[in-house]
Amino acid sequence: MAPAPPPRPPIDGPLDRAAIEAWLGETDQRRLDELWAAANETRRLRVGDEVHLRGLIELSNYCVRACGYCGLRAGNREIERYRMSRDEILDCARTAREFGYGTVVLQSGEDYGIKTDWLAAIVRAIKTETGLAVTLSLGERPDDDLAVWREAGADRYLLRFETSDDELYRLIHPDLLGRRSDRFAILRALRELGYEVGSGIMVGIPGQTRASVAADIDAFRDLDLDMIGIGPYISHPATPLGDHSWQRPIPAEEQIGNDELTVYKAVALTRLACPQANIPSTTALATINQVDGRELGLMRGANVVMPNLTPPEYRAKYEIYPDKACVGETAEMCRGCLQGRIEAIGREIGSGAGGRRHG
Secondary structure (H helix, E strand, O other): OOOOOOOOOOOOOOOOHHHHHHHHOOOOHHHHHHHHHHHHHHHHHHHOOEEEEEEEEEEEOOOOOOOOOOOOOOOOOOOOOOEOOHHHHHHHHHHHHHHOOOEEEEEEOOOOOOOHHHHHHHHHHHHHHHOOEEEEEOOOOOHHHHHHHHHHOOOEEEOOOEOOOHHHHHHHOOOEOOEOOOHHHHHHHHHHHOOEEEEEEEEOOOOOEHHHHHHHHHHHHHHOOOEEEEEEOOOOOOOOOOOOOOOOOOOHHHEOOOOHHHHHHHHHHHHHHOOOOEOEOOHHHHHHOOOOHHHHHHOOOOOEEOOEOOOHHHHOOOOOOOOOOOOOOOHHHHHHHHHHHHHHOOOEEOOOOOOOOOO
16 A cells, blocks of 8 residues: 555645655646635735846856866866956946846856956955846855955855755865865855855755755755845756766656756745745756746745846856856847846846845
């Protein structure tokens, strides 16, 4: 006799880890419609109808890490490396201001060619010239670097922990020689330095279970994150996970999917668990559904999108995974497309920096 299925939690009941796991496995469309409605209403009540735009500047694709899924990994000899100049970065920030964005996001691989003082000067220039909020997403940098950038005026730091399952994390994120990776410690240090703190996960990593993702969402809540990014696992073919040479075998029935529906469940449940957080409808989600993936993410709990400001000559080289959405678009095209998509679902573009709401 097959075991009885676990009880299905009510949407208005306690959202503990067991309930989150049960919802991640939900297949009944009527129940899922209830989940989408609850997440959307929580989003409306706690962060409003504005969709905040964060202008993304992918300033370098160099990386010292050997992450098992990422096309920027140090061992990938098939991509052409680049670093943007100071003037190129500042030109992008000026464009963000002209477009009415409230934030720029400076993102790169973990690139120690980005010198601490050089970047601090750029942060100060952006703050002085544009007044925009500055988010950094530069990987695992020493506390001293993080402190210098915070002092220069950086407002937020994004460091995704990708999975709270330590064994799985070690498999896909090998430590650097002589330096053990501890992203939770870095997230705590960022909080102490006064940053708004962001993190996030991939959903559907080979060897990842529903219980693991439920633990991730619980970790978001425990960390009291200001920003939370959730996207599908998409590997680059020139990586150990992409060519299936690395894996952690688990029973097929325990593997959580990296499909669109599962990601929407994780986004909705994260909104319910962390009602005040800023949650983007990610580019990775738009990649697996280029028709209306972003819109559906926004209708199921998200309140942020990240239009790309990276100059066209660099965009295709920032290939974390293949076939990324919007690579061929200019900054102007990306802005116009997202504005139309946001307005089509009855939402409005936010003004100002769009930091986390409190209270």
